[in-house]
Structures are given as structure tokens and as C-alpha cells.
Amino acid sequence: MYPAETYSIALGYFPQLLGLVYLLAFGSLLVQVQGLYCSLGILPIQELVTEVRRKAGPRSFLRFPSIFWINTSDAFITASAGLGVGLSIYLV
Numbered sequence: 001m002y003p004a005e006t007y008s009i010a011l012g013y014f015p016q017l018l019g020l021v022y023l024l025a026f027g028s029l030l031v032q033v034q035g036l037y038c039s040l041g042i043l044p045i046q047e048l049v050t051e052v053r054r055k056a057g058p059r060s061f062l063r064f065p066s067i068f069w070i071n072t073s074d075a076f077i078t079a080s081a082g083l084g085v086g087l088s089i090y091l092v
Contacts, residue, residue, distance in 0.1 A: 019091025026084030033081045038074040046072040 037045045045068050053060045061069050067080065 015091055019088045022088035026088055030081040037077050
């Protein structure tokens with residue numbers, strides 16, 4: 001087996017690198033979220049949630065788990081992307 005020090009280096013850098021990847025992903029999403037998922041976007045979350053609820057019935061939350069069952073306002077969608085950026089900065 002390898003010495004324990006080599007694992008500690010990998011375990012120390014992995015969360016930071018993962019946080020950097022998440023920062024890039026959520027940062028990109030934050031810039032684009034208004035045009036993609038908000039009320040005037042290409043695929044509005046509100047319409048998607050309504051359609052899934054209509055087709056999947058009362059157990060739709062179990063078939064399509066999402067935080068957007070709670071709220072589908074533009075502010076909530078943008079804040080969710082902002083929260084992703086904030087939490088990824090915390091990891092970095």
C-alpha cells in the first residue's frame with residue numbers, strides 16, 4: 001500500500017478542485033439562467049413543473065425531484081444559481 005501522506009494530499013485538493021468545477025458551472029448558469037429558465041426564457045421552469053404535475057399526477061415530486069416544486073419565481077430561480085456560486089466559493 002501507499003503511505004498515508006499521499007492520500008491526505010489527494011483528499012485535501014479534491015474538494016477544492018470540485019468546488020472550482022462547481023464554481024465554473026454555477027457561474028455560467030447564473031449568467032444564462034434568465035434567458036433559459038425564467039418566465040420569458042426558452043424553457044420556463046414554471047411551465048415545465050406544471051406540465052410534469054399534470055402528466056405525472058400527485059406523486060410527481062417523487063418522479064421528478066426538484067427544488068422548484070417549492071417556488072418557480074424568477075427571483076427564486078436566480079437565487080438558486082447564486083446559492084450554487086456561493087457554496088462553491090465556500091469549497092474553494
